Amino acid sequence: MAAPNGRDVAVVTPWYPTRQVPFGGAFVQAMVEATSSAWRRATVFHVDRWSAGVSAPQDAEIMRSYSELLTRFSDESRTVTGAALRYVPVPVRAGVSFAEAARRQAEALRTALGGAPIDAPVVHAHVGLSGGWTALENARPDARVFVTEHATFLPSVLAEPESRTMYDEVLSRVSGFFAVGEAVRSVLVEAFPQHAERIGFMPNAISFGEPRERPVSELRRWLYVGSLSERKGVALLLDAFARCWVEDPSLSLTFVGEGALRASLATQAVQLGVADSVTFVESVTPDRALQLMREHDLLIHPSRLETFGMTIVEAVAAGTPVLATRCRGPEETLAGIEDAVGGLIDVTDDPETIVAGYRRLRGRFPQQIDLPYARSILKGRYGYEAVGRAHARAWFPPVDDASTTKPSFVAARPLE
Incomplete structure (x- = not known):
């Protein structure tokens, strides 16, 4: 591919914070902010999937009307650090394959652009199909396209033959492909061993603003931040x-977030006799989430699977100890500082695992916890400056290397 002739960047993503879902895609927003020193102009294309259970004839009628309306619709606003934000809603009939949904998103963006390509020499997409395919189908012929994969549902994507074939094509066409951690990369390498050398690492960016004013003195105020779903282990946490x-x-x-288990958790709290000590807070903005972390004593993250574990790193950045499960992502992001931040526990179906982990942590606290040290280590790995440099190296390599099609490789954590 031709070398980029400018420092304009486009970001294509199926997730980004909205008024309705203020925490959705917060990691993409953080990436845009972290990379602001690398680009001259950035435009975020949020191809937001709207799913509905309609019949095939209804779907066809919706798409006819939608395509006509989209040509008249131009909703550009500003997001963090002055980047432009183009919102593109995409109606998708419930139950379609990931491949079909990606084609819809690519077509919707093309319509919103009036058939013109994305006007940027560098396009960075989030997740392989919804973002990556959409970006490749709309990028300029001379553009360099990069993809970061985050999705915990990646195995479900690859289980669909058509989606797997499309994903293979994405890996073949991009200039660089990154996983946020080994939990993602291992799935891709197993599915596409022929592309193993093309799949590098790119961590999520974490804001390391001011930590809490006073250090935690007691581990009494527990906090959970995330979706209220079975995969997150929230019922076990409440027990x-x-x-x-x-x-x-x-x-x-305090539970912060929304999800299918919200009502059942409230009922469970009553049955367990702790309703007066349990608070539910709806999804909040990233800034508010960080503030809540500073106002609590301990973040507990009992997830069954995480590809990275942003909330855990954010808590340490806020100066809050953490107790998290070894669910693939956390043991990688916290490698070497597990005891300094709090502790890790196994993924089990027994709430006593969390209880025992809490008791051990309480027995070690505060003498055997070193949050300032852990915070400094994590800032060097995932802080805005570190992640911004990593993206800049990938997007705008030295002139001697700019014509290569080999992707840049960035370690998700320091090489040992």
């Missing part, structure tokens, strides 16, 4: 909290 509350009724637990 574990109730067992610890019996020993210490001064404990409290």
Whole structure:
């Protein structure tokens, strides 16, 4: 591919914070902010999938009307650090394949652009199909296209033959392809061993602003931030909290987020007799989430699977200890500083695992916890400056290397 002749960057993503979902795609927003020193102009294309259970004839009628409306619709605003934001809603019939959804998103962006290509020499997409395919189908012929894969549902994508074939094509066509961690990369390498050398690492960017004013003195105010879903282990967390509350009724637990288990968790709290000590907060903006972390004593993250674990790193950045499961992402992002930040526990179906982990942490706290040290290590790995440099090296390599099609490789954590 031709070398880029400018420092304009486009970001194509199926997720980005909106008024309705303020925390959705916060990691993409952080990436845009972290890379601001690398680009002259940046435009974020948010191809937001709207899913509905309609019949095939209804779907066809919706798409006819939608395509006509989209040609008249231009919603450009500003997002972080002055980047432009183009919002492109994409109606998608519920139940279609990931491949079909990606084709819809690519077509919608093409329509929104009036058939013209994305006017940027560098395009960086998030997730392989919804972002990557959409970017490749709309990029300039001379553009360099990069993809970062984050999705925990990646195995479901690759289980569909057509989607797997499309994903293979994405890996073949991009200038650089990155996974946020080994939990993602291992799935891709197993599925596409022929592309193993083309799949590098690119971590999520984490804001390391001011930590809390006063260090945590007691581990009484528990906090969970994330979706209220089965995969996140929230029901086990509530059960574990109730067992610890019996020993210490001064404990409290705050759930921040929304999801299918919201109502059942409220019922569970009543049944366990801890409803007065449990608070539910709807999804909030990233800034508010960080503030809540500073206002609590301990972040507990009992997920069954994470590809990175941004919330855990954000908590340490805020000066808050963490207790997290070894669910692939956290043991990688916290490598070498697990005890300094709090502790890791195994993924099990037994709430006693969380209880025992809390008791061990409480017994070690605060003498055997070193959050300032851990924070400095994580800032060097995932802070805006570090991640911004990593993207800049990939997007705008030295002139001698700019014509190569070999992707840039960036370690998700320091090489050992």
